[in-house]
Amino acid sequence: MAFGFDTIALLALIVMFAYTVFGLTGFGSSITAMPLLVQLIPLKVAVPLMLVYDLTSGLLLGLKNLKVIERREVLRLLPFMLAGMGLGVFALVRAPERVLLLVLGIFILCYSAWSLLLRRTPQPFGAGWALPFGVVGGMFTAMFGTGGPFYTIYLTRRVQDKLVLRATISGVIFFSGAARLALFSSAGLYHDRSLLLLAAILFPFAMGGLWLGSHLHSRLPAARVVQAIWGVLIIGGISLILRNA
Numbered sequence: 001m002a003f004g005f006d007t008i009a010l011l012a013l014i015v016m017f018a019y020t021v022f023g024l025t026g027f028g029s030s031i032t033a034m035p036l037l038v039q040l041i042p043l044k045v046a047v048p049l050m051l052v053y054d055l056t057s058g059l060l061l062g063l064k065n066l067k068v069i070e071r072r073e074v075l076r077l078l079p080f081m082l083a084g085m086g087l088g089v090f091a092l093v094r095a096p097e098r099v100l101l102l103v104l105g106i107f108i109l110c111y112s113a114w115s116l117l118l119r120r121t122p123q124p125f126g127a128g129w130a131l132p133f134g135v136v137g138g139m140f141t142a143m144f145g146t147g148g149p150f151y152t153i154y155l156t157r158r159v160q161d162k163l164v165l166r167a168t169i170s171g172v173i174f175f176s177g178a179a180r181l182a183l184f185s186s187a188g189l190y191h192d193r194s195l196l197l198l199a200a201i202l203f204p205f206a207m208g209g210l211w212l213g214s215h216l217h218s219r220l221p222a223a224r225v226v227q228a229i230w231g232v233l234i235i236g237g238i239s240l241i242l243r244n245a
Helices: 005-025 029-037 043-062 071-094 097-117 127-144 148-156 162-186 193-216 222-244
Strands: none
Touching: 005 029, 005 043, 005 193, 029 043, 029 097, 029 127, 029 148, 029 222, 043 071, 043 097, 043 127, 043 162, 043 193, 071 127, 071 148, 071 162, 097 127, 097 222, 127 148, 127 162, 148 162
């Protein structure tokens, strides 16, 4: 697997943009990058590539409030999340990429439209909802690195305190990343040395985007930024659907 200078330059811009978004909003790196990355590299390369940076970002930003994590909700989600990840890794390795990209396009389009249009106050969920949200979130986490929205939807309806909620979401996403690293390694997705070389080349751009987003966090209106991101994602989702339908 070889990449030309033009491809690497475009990948660097995409990764930097994705982690600028993460620094600005605290979420959305993979869901922002994935529809753009798969235009240039295979899905089986894009997903483990982003995982390297997600784990690094989680260590830098997401574990500052470990003491206030709602452990009961994490433990409730964890077994279902791991089961979903097992199914997702199997699909990522075995399923046709065209089918997976079509699923990704539909998911991104639907979630972005829902996020733009949603205006109601979230209604509480019962604990039993941990099963479907954990399993589906785990599957999307393994296949695309985009399971965070499922965990967030569940947790925002279970945890009321904003500090605890943010810490719990960050903790769940970080622990899911660590589990993915183990699963991807056992599935052989990191055996390709060119993937590791590409990850090393793009690493400064990911961290530069994270720094830029964190720097801009207090200077830009968050609501406007998020709306613009959803607009970009809708275009990306439509593009994936048209290319793989």
